[in-house]
Amino acid sequence: MVTPGIWRCGGRRIEWGRRTLIMGILNITPDSFSDGGRYFSTTAALAGARLLIDEGADILDVGGESTRPGSEPVSAAEEMERVLPVIAALRQNFDCPLSVDTWKADVAEAALAAGADIINDISGLSFDPRMAGVIARSGAGVVIMHIRGTPRDMQKDPHYEDVTGEVGEWLARQVELALAAGIRREQIVIDPGLGFGKRLEDNFTLLRELGRLGELRLPILAGPSRKSFIGRVLDLPPDDRVEGTAAAVTAAILNGARIVRVHDVRAIRRAALIADAIRSGPEGF
Numbered sequence: 147m148v149t150p151g152i153w154r155c156g157g158r159r160i161e162w163g164r165r166t167l168i169m170g171i172l173n174i175t176p177d178s179f180s181d182g183g184r185y186f187s188t189t190a191a192l193a194g195a196r197l198l199i200d201e202g203a204d205i206l207d208v209g210g211e212s213t214r215p216g217s218e219p220v221s222a223a224e225e226m227e228r229v230l231p232v233i234a235a236l237r238q239n240f241d242c243p244l245s246v247d248t249w250k251a252d253v254a255e256a257a258l259a260a261g262a263d264i265i266n267d268i269s270g271l272s273f274d275p276r277m278a279g280v281i282a283r284s285g286a287g288v289v290i291m292h293i294r295g296t297p298r299d300m301q302k303d304p305h306y307e308d309v310t311g312e313v314g315e316w317l318a319r320q321v322e323l324a325l326a327a328g329i330r331r332e333q334i335v336i337d338p339g340l341g342f343g344k345r346l347e348d349n350f351t352l353l354r355e356l357g358r359l360g361e362l363r364l365p366i367l368a369g370p371s372r373k374s375f376i377g378r379v380l381d382l383p384p385d386d387r388v389e390g391t392a393a394a395v396t397a398a399i400l401n402g403a404r405i406v407r408v409h410d411v412r413a414i415r416r417a418a419l420i421a422d423a424i425r426s427g428p429e430g431f
Contacts, residue, residue: 245289251277392417
């Protein structure tokens with residue numbers, strides 16, 4: 147079991163482990179699978195951020211490129227045009243830790259200069275060889291996520307013999323790459339990448355066996371929010387999957403997740419509080 151600690155994110159220190167941290171999703175895209183277009187302006191993004199914070203988000207995760215299955219990448223210039231004004235406005239108006247969901251080093255560098263604290267890299271430092279250096283030099287927090295393939299092709303017949311073991315081995319290699327580049331362990335959070343190059347059964351296996359990733363002795367982030375593996379079981383569209391998301395989040399917390407990335411912050415924060423009470427007792431947070 148990983149004991150509580152501090153996530154070092156540039157000049158910010160985020161305590162994790164006493165209660166589950168809620169990372170609220172703020173997509174600045176026209177085409178994300180669940181909320182595309184909802185925050186596609188700085189004014190709308192600020193209003194969305196205020197709502198997420200009021201509902202209990204501990205961290206805001208800003209994304210400027212859809213990574214839904216089958217999506218095509220956008221240029222670094224277009225991604226920066228979307229996210230940099232929003233990051234600057236968020237930093238001016240809120241003291242909440244800011245994460246940027248990007249795999250591009252140029253976008254990460256500009257976002258950190260604009261006020262971001264964390265880089266949430268869906269490629270786990272594997273798509274852009276410059277990313278690890280940007281994070282090491284800045285001291286930013288980083289989420290190293292597992293993916294097999296790219297968003298364009300990741301759901302084309304993925305296969306695992308032991309999904310949790312293979313994900314864990316890949317994450318361990320990427321953590322070693324990060325450390326070799328000069329990133330400190332205290333900057334790193336790991337993410338098994340639910341829905342990213344995984345079959346239906348792989349996602350449920352990862353949730354059930356998440357505790358095996360505790361061997362890496364790093365905080366675990368889980369992001370099941372509204373994803374298709376929930377929709378396939380419930381036969382519901384993305385915006386009607388809050389109960390399924392709550393169940394997946396509860397399982398993740400009981401099996402070791404200490405941060406969850408979600409759309410429906412108010413409902414999931416309540417579910418997380420109960421999961422925390424089951425995990426450690428109500429006096430533990």
